[in-house]
Amino acid sequence: MINVIVAFPKIENAKSIKNILVRSGFHVxxxxxxxxxxxQYANSLDGGILVCSPRFVDMMYTELHEYIPATFQMLLVASPDICNEHEVADIMCLSMPLKVHELIQTVETMSYTITRMRKKRRTEPKVRSEEEKRMLQDAKELLMVRNNMSEEEAHRYIQKRSMDNGTGLIETAQMILSLMHA
Structure with a gap:
């Protein structure tokens, strides 16, 4: 589920856009x-879409875009003039008067993009620190010496224990090192 925040200087505008999105199946x-x-809300959530106007009492949309987490995308709802000249390249813009079907289609497209990016991030291999690599190597070497295993067998053993216990590879390597050194 994609997080959505609606921000407009007039609460009536924010609530009407929120209602449109909720009726269309989005969680606002x-x-x-x-x-x-x-x-404040954006920093407490794990990414999503910020639907907003160009001006607030405390900042402009460009400042807001600068401060929101990178996991958020911004959808600016503004006059055609602002939409044509907005400076930031990665901001989507819908011009006023707002058409409901355009809003829904744009939010759906942005949601799809965010979902794809999240899946891609999950499939990327985790980068291990030098200390974690050393710990994993030490655990494999200990298994190889004590249990007469090849490096591949030791690695598979750590992987299997990790999956069986529901722990990470590094945590399992730590457990093996602490148990075998005791």
Whole structure:
């Protein structure tokens, strides 16, 4: 599920856009009136979409875009003039007057993009620190010496224990090292 925050200076506008999105099946986490409130919610969530106006009492959309987490995408709802000249390249823009079907299609497209990016991040191999690599290698070497295993067998043994116990590879290597050194 994609998190959505709606931020407009007038709460009536924020609530009406929130209602449109909710009726279309989106979960809206907050409808707020200031940039600071939008940032507060954005920092507490794991990415999503920020639907907002160009101006707030406390900041402009460019400042808001600068401060929101990188896992958030911004959908700016503004006059055609602002949409044509907005400076930031990765901001989607819908011009006023807002058409409901355009809003829904744009949010659906952005949701799809965010979902694909999340899946891609999950499939990327985890980068291990030098200390973690050393610990994993030490655990394999200990298994190789004590249990007369090849490096491949030792690695598979750590992987299997990791999966069986529901722990990470490094945590399992730590357990093996602490148990065999005791």
């Amino acid at each position: 986490d907050a409808a707020v009136t200031t940039g600071a409130q939008a940032l």
